[in-house]
Amino acid sequence: MQAGQIEQIEIDLLLEAVYRRYGYDFRSYARASIERRVRQFLSRQGLGSIMELTDQVLHDPKLFSSLARYFSIAVTELFRDPWAYRVLREKVVPVLQTWPHFKVWHAGCSSGEEVYSLAILLREEEVYHRSTIYATDFNDSVLQQAREGIYEIDRLKDATRNYQGAGGKASFSDYYHARYGAAVMDGSLRERIVFSNHNLVTDTVFSEMHLIFCRNVLIYFDRGLQNRVLKLFDESLVNGGFLCLGSKEDIQFTEVADRYEVVDRQARIFKKKARP
Amino acid sequence: MELAQSDLQEKAAELSLASKYKSEFLANMSHELRTPLNSLLLLAQALAENKEGNLSQEQVEFSQIIHASGSDLLNLINEILDLAKIEAGRIDLRPAKVATEELAQGISGFFEHMANQKGLELKVSVDPEAPTELFSDRQRIEQILKNLVANAIKFTDEGGVEVIFHPPREDMNKTKLGMGDGDFLAVSVSDTGIGIDPHEQRVIFEAFQQVDGSTSRRYGGTGLGLSISRELAHLLGGAIEVKSRPGQGSTFTVYLALSATLQGMDPVKPPAQARPSFVQESSTPVWRDSKAAGAQAAEPKAEIEDDRQDISSGERMILIVEDDPNFARILYSKCHAKGFKCLAAASGEAGLELAREYLPDAVILDLHLPGLDGWSVLEAMKEDTRTRHIPVHIMSVEQASSESLRKGAVGHATKPVDSQELEAAFDKLAQVAAQGTRRVLVVEDNEQLRRNTVSVIGGGDVEVDEADTAARAMEALREQNYDCIVLDLGLPDMDGRQLLEALQQEGMDIPPVIVYTARDMTREEETALRENTESIIIKGVRSQERLLDEVSLFLHRMVSKMPARKRQIIRNLHDSEAMLAGKKVMVVDDDMRTTFAVAALLSELGMEVIKANNGQKALQLLEDDPGVDLVLMDIMMPVMDGYQAMEKIRAQERLVDLPIIALTAKAMPVDREKCLQAGANDYLPKPVDRDKLISMIRVWLYR
Numbered sequence: 001m002q003a004g005q006i007e008q009i010e011i012d013l014l015l016e017a018v019y020r021r022y023g024y025d026f027r028s029y030a031r032a033s034i035e036r037r038v039r040q041f042l043s044r045q046g047l048g049s050i051m052e053l054t055d056q057v058l059h060d061p062k063l064f065s066s067l068a069r070y071f072s073i074a075v076t077e078l079f080r081d082p083w084a085y086r087v088l089r090e091k092v093v094p095v096l097q098t099w100p101h102f103k104v105w106h107a108g109c110s111s112g113e114e115v116y117s118l119a120i121l122l123r124e125e126e127v128y129h130r131s132t133i134y135a136t137d138f139n140d141s142v143l144q145q146a147r148e149g150i151y152e153i154d155r156l157k158d159a160t161r162n163y164q165g166a167g168g169k170a171s172f173s174d175y176y177h178a179r180y181g182a183a184v185m186d187g188s189l190r191e192r193i194v195f196s197n198h199n200l201v202t203d204t205v206f207s208e209m210h211l212i213f214c215r216n217v218l219i220y221f222d223r224g225l226q227n228r229v230l231k232l233f234d235e236s237l238v239n240g241g242f243l244c245l246g247s248k249e250d251i252q253f254t255e256v257a258d259r260y261e262v263v264d265r266q267a268r269i270f271k272k273k274a275r276p
Numbered sequence: 277m278e279l280a281q282s283d284l285q286e287k288a289a290e291l292s293l294a295s296k297y298k299s300e301f302l303a304n305m306s307h308e309l310r311t312p313l314n315s316l317l318l319l320a321q322a323l324a325e326n327k328e329g330n331l332s333q334e335q336v337e338f339s340q341i342i343h344a345s346g347s348d349l350l351n352l353i354n355e356i357l358d359l360a361k362i363e364a365g366r367i368d369l370r371p372a373k374v375a376t377e378e379l380a381q382g383i384s385g386f387f388e389h390m391a392n393q394k395g396l397e398l399k400v401s402v403d404p405e406a407p408t409e410l411f412s413d414r415q416r417i418e419q420i421l422k423n424l425v426a427n428a429i430k431f432t433d434e435g436g437v438e439v440i441f442h443p444p445r446e447d448m449n450k451t452k453l454g455m456g457d458g459d460f461l462a463v464s465v466s467d468t469g470i471g472i473d474p475h476e477q478r479v480i481f482e483a484f485q486q487v488d489g490s491t492s493r494r495y496g497g498t499g500l501g502l503s504i505s506r507e508l509a510h511l512l513g514g515a516i517e518v519k520s521r522p523g524q525g526s527t528f529t530v531y532l533a534l535s536a537t538l539q540g541m542d543p544v545k546p547p548a549q550a551r552p553s554f555v556q557e558s559s560t561p562v563w564r565d566s567k568a569a570g571a572q573a574a575e576p577k578a579e580i581e582d583d584r585q586d587i588s589s590g591e592r593m594i595l596i597v598e599d600d601p602n603f604a605r606i607l608y609s610k611c612h613a614k615g616f617k618c619l620a621a622a623s624g625e626a627g628l629e630l631a632r633e634y635l636p637d638a639v640i641l642d643l644h645l646p647g648l649d650g651w652s653v654l655e656a657m658k659e660d661t662r663t664r665h666i667p668v669h670i671m672s673v674e675q676a677s678s679e680s681l682r683k684g685a686v687g688h689a690t691k692p693v694d695s696q697e698l699e700a701a702f703d704k705l706a707q708v709a710a711q712g713t714r715r716v717l718v719v720e721d722n723e724q725l726r727r728n729t730v731s732v733i734g735g736g737d738v739e740v741d742e743a744d745t746a747a748r749a750m751e752a753l754r755e756q757n758y759d760c761i762v763l764d765l766g767l768p769d770m771d772g773r774q775l776l777e778a779l780q781q782e783g784m785d786i787p788p789v790i791v792y793t794a795r796d797m798t799r800e801e802e803t804a805l806r807e808n809t810e811s812i813i814i815k816g817v818r819s820q821e822r823l824l825d826e827v828s829l830f831l832h833r834m835v836s837k838m839p840a841r842k843r844q845i846i847r848n849l850h851d852s853e854a855m856l857a858g859k860k861v862m863v864v865d866d867d868m869r870t871t872f873a874v875a876a877l878l879s880e881l882g883m884e885v886i887k888a889n890n891g892q893k894a895l896q897l898l899e900d901d902p903g904v905d906l907v908l909m910d911i912m913m914p915v916m917d918g919y920q921a922m923e924k925i926r927a928q929e930r931l932v933d934l935p936i937i938a939l940t941a942k943a944m945p946v947d948r949e950k951c952l953q954a955g956a957n958d959y960l961p962k963p964v965d966r967d968k969l970i971s972m973i974r975v976w977l978y979r
């Protein structure tokens with residue numbers, strides 16, 4: 001048997017151990033990425049073999065959380081892909097406005113930048129008061145950051161530029177307070193946001209949604225898991241509801257593709273077709 | 277001096293005009309090229325399917341080759357257009373933060389399968405020293421990387437392909453590569469393939485500049501990929517270099533500026549290095565030819581023969597408006613295969629005339645037509661009361677967008693269409709054409725608004741009646757069966773809600789109701805109203821569109837004979853269920869779908885249901901109403917979530933024993949544990965299973 005095949009077995013065992021011990025299921029994550037991250041984690045921790053890692057992870061919850069963080073890249077930014085927000089403003093918000101109240105779900109919200117960005121947009125379009133926003137992630141530590149809404153001040157330059165690129169109507173500084181080298185997002189933006197832990201691999205539908213954001217999360221999943229998650233979204237969305245994916249993700253060639261029409265391909269915004 | 281300056285300006289203006297013409301020319305040209313390809317691809321595909329089973333194995337293979345070559349040609353056309361756009365500076369960069377790991381992930385996800393199928397190993401790795409993110413245009417970077425990796429896989433038969441994201445090596449020669457200052461991320465794509473001769477390494481990037489025409493075929497994929505990649509790399513403030521020895525594989529390295537803003541924000545500026553531009557070099561001869569071709573295309577082509585001499589009454593027919601006689605022929609035989617007679621027109625005017633004269637069952641419409649274009653034909657058909665109900669399907673080289681649906685088409689296929697798309701289009705037309713007339717009642721007191729609504733939803737197979745008061749509406753409903761009601765809330769004689777109640781009291785079978793109102797409403801009002809209406813639409817800029825969607829949804833539902841809402845479910849209550857009758861359950865959930873479904877089920881069992889849409893409301897209701905026997909508690913809710921609510925309930929002496937069942941979307945054992953800790957007696961996973969819910973309620977009420 002080749003070394004590569006043995007490594008495969010070791011990784012299978014590691015993922016199985018993580019699942020049985022902690023309930024986090026990475027077995028259907030995109031394999032190549034998991035392999036790469038495991039190798040990097042080994043060298044960073046100075047561990048000799050995957051089996052050694054498996055052994056330690058089984059007994060050390062702290063090591064598990066840093067491994068889990070390694071598996072799920074949490075990069076995000078305020079008004080990431082500004083053009084997508086522009087499309088939201090122009091093509092999606094006017095439709096959201098036709099519901100007396102509407103719900104938004106940020107699935108895999110990471111540290112919350114995306115959630116605050118959309119909240120700002122909804123406020124500027126004067127529909128924030130009609131919204132309920134769910135921000136979920138399976139990683140409690142990023143979720144805590146999201147709840148706090150405190151970001152490094154040196155990231156605000158990019159954020160301001162993005163905000164303008166997204167068609168922002170005010171001055172971006174209206175939305176945060178700078179303190180001790182950090183920026184705190186304005187508390188009123190949080191009024192209608194519910195932060196909650198939700199794992200897309202194991203958990204189910206929890207409410208009817210009008211707009212679902214799931215950006216840059218599906219890329220880490222294998223095809224089967226992507227389909228499962230897209231179906232979960234499909235069950236959650238109302239007829240005519242919107243799905244917004246990351247710039248590398250698409251519903252083309254997935255099992256739900258024919259139930260959606262493209263609102264804007266580049267912004268990866270899709271609309272669920274009305275169907276009985 | 278001044279003279280010289282104005283001279284210069286003039287020259288510059290001329291130049292930019294010339295480049296604009298070139299781009300436009302290329303865009304038009306690519307449309308012109310796609311038209312014949314459309315028929316070619318379709319017919320080759322049809323032959324390859326060998327439906328009649330009369331072709332030899334070899335003939336089927338030939339047809340497949342024709343199809344494959346045609347597809348290659350189509351790709352090439354797209355690439356030419358791409359390159360022309362870049363060279364003309366007509367490409368806009370969209371810089372944003374890009375994570376290196378995400379790029380790596382994208383590449384391995386995209387190519388893993390392809391490499392495995394060829395028996396190659398694909399290794400993608402990120403050097404720990406590599407910059408972790410950059411500010412650049414993700415899509416363009418990916419376009420470059422995909423091109424390089426695809427080539428590497430293509431030209432390697434044994435061994436593997438390795439992609440490494442790393443910091444630039446010490447020996448990187450910025451000046452030679454024509455790169456600016458700043459920091460870079462390098463991505464190397466190495467293969468163990470055939471390699472490239474040193475003297476050929478220079479030319480593989482030059483579009484149409486290869487010394488030997490075969491070079492491009494051997495090294496360049498469809499030919500222009502490498503040229504495009506190099507241009508893009510320059511635009512992003514970077515470069516591409518190649519190191520290779522024949523027989524030992526090649527390594528292409530892309531350098532990407534960590535901040536692509538400088539070049540990116542000013543894409544029109546030509547990259548520093550002087551390079552031959554293929555547009556300039558090769559345009560002259562092609563230019564003349566194609567002008568002639570363009571002129572030709574504008575002349576109306578001869579119409580193909582159709583069935584107009586041969587239609588007896590009652591026969592179904594489709595009108596084809598298409599100026600490409602070859603594609604028209606294909607559609608013609610498809611009509612016959614589908615049991616339709618066929619009419620054909622090669623211009624917009626002729627098409628419109630035929631539509632008005634013959635009133636066909638459906639229309640297939642091209643957009644680029646000599647004279648009156650497709651959009652105008654569609655518009656004219658929709659304005660004419662005799663033709664507005666006829667379903668129209670667009671087939672055009674123009675990209676499909678929701679525009680076409682908004683203008684009234686039932687579908688839009690982009691050429692070249694393949695046989696599945698063709699099939700789907702015919703099915704759609706047949707389906708729409710088969711639906712009979714539907715009837716909708718619009719209840720609205722403002723005449724202007726009413727007319728508006730009627731014009732949005734009315735027409736053709738939808739007949740609309742109007743009522744300006746509640747009394748008139750009731751009258752109409754007593755006389756006629758409607759498939760759907762569109763109801764404004766503020767009526768002069770009676771509020772919309774009262775109207776619904778009155779109808780219910782009369783025992784009338786009320787069709788689906790869509791509330792169409794300008795009023796804002798509170799969540800409570802919304803919940804109450806949703807009890808007996810299907811949906812609520814608030815008027816606004818985009819509300820007509822949603823109205824149309826929802827109305828067609830209900831009209832369609834009637835066709836599929838969904839059970840009417842009124843259908844009584846006759847159930848034999850088991851003894852154990854009978855004991856549930858009269859008990860009061862509070863459902864706490866902000867998801868209306870769940871509350872309604874649960875409420876409907878429990879009412880069926882004779883239970884009384886009260887609702888709260890968050891924890892705080894639930895506490896209030898419990899205070900006001902001491903008679904609650906059991907609580908169903910959702911967890912993820914705004915204002916106060918389920919955990920908090922349960923803790924607060926348990927903190928009250930008189931409520932410690934109140935049975936609470938948590939409804940949760942969370943599946944982990946720890947999450948369920950959390951529910952119990954917060955005070956739930958038990959939990960049920962969402963979506964709620966009806967039988968489990970009933971048996972669980974029974975358990976907790978029996979105690």
Ligand SMILES: C[S@@+](CC[C@H](N)C(=O)[O-])C[C@H]1O[C@@H](n2cnc3c(N)ncnc32)[C@H](O)[C@@H]1O
Pocket residue numbers: 072073074075076077080107108109110111114136137138139142198199200201214215216217220246
């Ligand atoms: C790259 S971030 C995306 C953040 C943000 N949506 C954006 O596009 O900027 C990916 C996030 O997905 C989360 N994630 C990964 N797997 C998940 C799962 N199974 N359930 C819920 N969240 C998950 C990670 O914790 C991480 O915060």
